[in-house]
Amino acid sequence: MSADTMDGAGGRVPRMAMERWRPMLLLFPERIILPVLTAAGLLLVWEIVVRHYEIPPALLPAPSQVGQRLWEVLPLLLEHAVPTTLESALGFVLASLLGVGLAILLTYSRLFSAAVYPTVVVFQLIPKIALAPLFVVWLGIEMQSRLAFAVFISFFPIVIATEAGLRNTPPDMLRLCKALTATGWQIFTSVRLPYAVPYIFSGMKIAVTFAIIGVIVGEFISAQKGLGYIIIFASSQADTALILAAIFVLCVVGLALFGAVAAAERLVVRRYGFA
Amino acid sequence: MSYISVDRVFKIYGGRQGPVEAVSNVSFAVEAGEFVSILGPSGCGKSTLLMMLAGLEATTAGAITIDGRTVTSPRRDVGLIFQDATLLPWLSVLDNVLFPIRIMKGDLATHRQKARELLDMVGLGDFHAHKPAQLSGGMRQRVAICRALIHDPHLLLMDEPFSALDAITRDDMNMALLEIWQRYHKTGVFITHSIREAVVLSDRVLVMTRRPSTVVCDIRIPFARPRGRDLGETLEFNAICRTLREHIEAGHRRDRAA
Numbered sequence: 001m002s003a004d005t006m007d008g009a010g011g012r013v014p015r016m017a018m019e020r021w022r023p024m025l026l027l028f029p030e031r032i033i034l035p036v037l038t039a040a041g042l043l044l045v046w047e048i049v050v051r052h053y054e055i056p057p058a059l060l061p062a063p064s065q066v067g068q069r070l071w072e073v074l075p076l077l078l079e080h081a082v083p084t085t086l087e088s089a090l091g092f093v094l095a096s097l098l099g100v101g102l103a104i105l106l107t108y109s110r111l112f113s114a115a116v117y118p119t120v121v122v123f124q125l126i127p128k129i130a131l132a133p134l135f136v137v138w139l140g141i142e143m144q145s146r147l148a149f150a151v152f153i154s155f156f157p158i159v160i161a162t163e164a165g166l167r168n169t170p171p172d173m174l175r176l177c178k179a180l181t182a183t184g185w186q187i188f189t190s191v192r193l194p195y196a197v198p199y200i201f202s203g204m205k206i207a208v209t210f211a212i213i214g215v216i217v218g219e220f221i222s223a224q225k226g227l228g229y230i231i232i233f234a235s236s237q238a239d240t241a242l243i244l245a246a247i248f249v250l251c252v253v254g255l256a257l258f259g260a261v262a263a264a265e266r267l268v269v270r271r272y273g274f275a
Numbered sequence: 276m277s278y279i280s281v282d283r284v285f286k287i288y289g290g291r292q293g294p295v296e297a298v299s300n301v302s303f304a305v306e307a308g309e310f311v312s313i314l315g316p317s318g319c320g321k322s323t324l325l326m327m328l329a330g331l332e333a334t335t336a337g338a339i340t341i342d343g344r345t346v347t348s349p350r351r352d353v354g355l356i357f358q359d360a361t362l363l364p365w366l367s368v369l370d371n372v373l374f375p376i377r378i379m380k381g382d383l384a385t386h387r388q389k390a391r392e393l394l395d396m397v398g399l400g401d402f403h404a405h406k407p408a409q410l411s412g413g414m415r416q417r418v419a420i421c422r423a424l425i426h427d428p429h430l431l432l433m434d435e436p437f438s439a440l441d442a443i444t445r446d447d448m449n450m451a452l453l454e455i456w457q458r459y460h461k462t463g464v465f466i467t468h469s470i471r472e473a474v475v476l477s478d479r480v481l482v483m484t485r486r487p488s489t490v491v492c493d494i495r496i497p498f499a500r501p502r503g504r505d506l507g508e509t510l511e512f513n514a515i516c517r518t519l520r521e522h523i524e525a526g527h528r529r530d531r532a533a
Contacts, residue, residue, distance in 0.1 A: 172357040179329050179349045182378045190377070194365055272365040 061241040069241035070248060077230065077249045084215055084226040085253050087143060091150025092211040092257070096204055098151065099158025106159070107166040107192075120159060128153045129217055136222045146218030153217075154210035161203025165196025194272065201265040208257050216250070227253070276343065277304035278462055279328070279430070284337035286323050297323045299487040300337075305479075307429075310456060310463040312473035313490075314519060315483030316527070321466045324483075325434050328464060329355055341430065351379060354423030354461075356433040360415035362407040362422075368394065369403040372421045379426060386425060393421040396458070397451055413444035417451065424459065433465045437472065449475050450504060457501050470516050470523070475506060482519060484526030492522045 043063045049055070050062040057065055070077070102120075106113045132149055139145035169192050177187045219228025227250050234242035286298035298320040305311045313321045326332040327339055330349040339346040341353075354375075362371045372390040376383055394400050397417040399410075407415055416436060423431055437445045449472055456463070456476075467473050473480045474496055481490045496515065498506060506512055 170359070170361055172359055172361045173363070175326070175329075175331055176355055176357070176361055177378065178331055179353065179355045180375050180378045181349050181351055186378055190374075191363065194363070 058238045058240055061244065066241050066244045066248070069239075070245035073242060073245065077227070077246060080225055080227050080230050080246075081249050081253055083143075083223075084212075084219065084228065084250070085257070087146055087215045087218075087226070088150060088208075088212045088253070088257060091147050091214060092154060092204075092208045094147070095151045095155035095207055095211060096158055099155040099203065099207070100162050100200060102155075103159045103162030103166060104188075106163050120156070124156050124160075129213075132214075132217045132221055135218070141222035141224075145222060146215050149218045150211045150214030153214035154207040157206040157210065158200065158203040161199045161206075162196055165199025166192050168199065169195045197268060197272070201261070201268070204261050205258065205265075208261050209254060212250070212254050212257065276340075278307035278309075278342060279305040279464070280340045281324075281328075282338050282340070284324070284327065284339060285335045286320065286327060286332065287335040296320075296488055298327070299489045301483075301488075301490050302337075303481055303490055303493060305462060305464065307462050308460055309478045310465065310476060311479045311481060312465045312467055312477040313481050313483055314467055314470060314473045314523070316468060316485060316523065319483040319485045320488035321483050322434050325432050325464065325466050329353060329432050350430075351426070352429045354426070354428040354431045356416075356419050356423045356431065356436040358435045358439050360407070360412075360419040362415055362418055364407055366406075367403065368399065368405050368407070368410070368418050371407065371418055372425050374422060375426045381426065390421065390425055393424055394418075396455070397421060411444075412440050413448060416440065416448060420452070420455065424455070424461075429462060431461050431463045433463065435466050435468070438468065445469075445472070446504070452476060453500070453502055470519050471507060474512060474515050474519070475502065480519060482522045482526070484523070485530050491526060492519075494519065 047062045047064060050060060061069070102116075106117055106120075131152070135145045135149040135152070139148055173191055173195075174187065177191060182190075215226070216228040216231075219226040220232055223229040227246050230246045231243050234240075234246065281301055281303050284298060284301045285296065288295045288297055301320075301324060303311075313324065315321045323332060327334050328341070328346065330346045330353075333347075341350065344350075362368075363374065366374065369387070369390055370377075372393060373383060373386060375381075376386045391400065391403060394403055397420060399414060399417055399421075402410065402414065407418070410418070419436070437448045440448060453476065465473070465476060477496050480494050480496060482492045482494075483489065484491050494515065498512070
């Protein structure tokens with residue numbers, strides 16, 4: 001508006017041209033095509049650089065070599081992806097339950113909050129990866145140590161987000177509930193928890209990626225199976241193509257888990273009609 | 276005995292720089308069926324007074340009695356309307372109106388019919404399935420009014436319900452509230468800082484000032500009901516507004532002198 005009036009007639013011509021150009025661009029699904037083009041371009045540059053400078057595959061294999069290795073060992077990788085996926089998912093679910101539960105306690109009990117919240121915050125500050133070996137010392141090399149570590153690393157974001165969400169209820173809404181002589185349980189289920197739902201989901205989206213990190217780190221240290229184990233094994237064999245192939249599968253796993261949470265969020269948001 | 280009696284009520288908060296008198300020695304009475312506005316500048320304690328009437332805040336001293344019972348906690352025969360509509364964004368308009376019934380575990384089937392009637396009355400009959408975000412500010416506040424009426428309370432407590440709306444919508448809402456009053460015969464306490472709004476709506480206007488936060492005058496508004504939009508153009512209306520303004524300004528002078 002201001003640009004139109006300030007530039008006068010001269011400024012209007014390119015703007016009109018832009019407006020005609022935009023719908024044409026929108027005919028292509030630019031949100032799909034553009035990122036795919038970017039990724040393809042990067043892979044192409046990678047391929048060319050590796051071939052041109054004859055970089056040894058142990059240092060950096062070309063994307064085509066990684067693709068080939070992926071194809072060769074796909075059954076093996078998929079087999080190892082199963083425990084990684086399951087442990088990540090289970091760790092995430094446990095972290096969500098624990099995180100939401102702890103956040104509810106923190107918001108509802110002033111005493112509990114005063115006693116526990118500072119400790120929660122201090123734990124937040126610890127570089128949690130550094131504690132991973134301790135979990136092996138305490139819980140051994142089986143699934144439970146990786147699971148416990150995944151829960152430990154991923155439940156903080158849920159606690160913080162849920163807590164913020166539960167405190168997000170408009171004060172007048174709480175007054176209205178009290179004026180209607182609502183019980184604490186009614187206020188919680190019909191007002192406070194629904195108000196917190198978008199917050200809980202944003203915490204869960206962070207947590208699900210953290211849970212995968214937790215499981216992979218656990219597998220680095222202790223496991224005899226899983227994608228983290230494959231990565232460590234392949235690096236000991238200087239099989240860089242296998243490392244990258246395993247990481248590719250890991251990306252797919254991460255995307256699937258994140259996608260599941262995002263889909264659940266969309267479902268809930270649509271069902272309850274937030275926003 | 277009056278329907279509401281407020282008897283030498285104080286509200287004192289413990290502040291960092293010593294105690295703060297939010298409400299200081301306020302006494303007044305409201306008869307059943309009366310509409311009384313409490314008019315005053317922001318910070319004069321009028322909202323605190325309303326919260327004490329609603330049983331959401333305790334009095335520091337003095338007593339509030341509604342319908343023969345001292346107020347110590349919220350009563351179910353009271354409807355509340357705030358400055359913001361405070362609707363639940365995930366519920367439809369109809370479900371928001373039914374919210375008090377759900378909380379009080381009333382019969383939803385019979386009240387659904389009543390909710391539709393209330394929405395029809397405020398001109399939102401076609402919007403019962405909409406979500407609050409799809410409505411304008413004025414429409415949302417109409418929904419809040421319906422919600423306050425759904426459980427058929429005797430008393431409506433309104434805390435500056437129209438002060439967040441634009442002037443034109445605000446006039447419309449005043450007319451809508453007058454119509455509702457004509458139809459449902461409630462007792463009302465209405466907080467506002469608009470002189471004209473107070474005079475248009477009320478049977479009596481109480482003026483509150485800051486320091487001390489107390490009622491300095493109690494003026495009867497003599498206009499017959501039903502009242503219309505042209506009321507604001509009469510000489511008598513403007514004379515009453517002037518009197519009220521003088522009381523408010525005298526309060527300001529005392530405030531500055533203190």
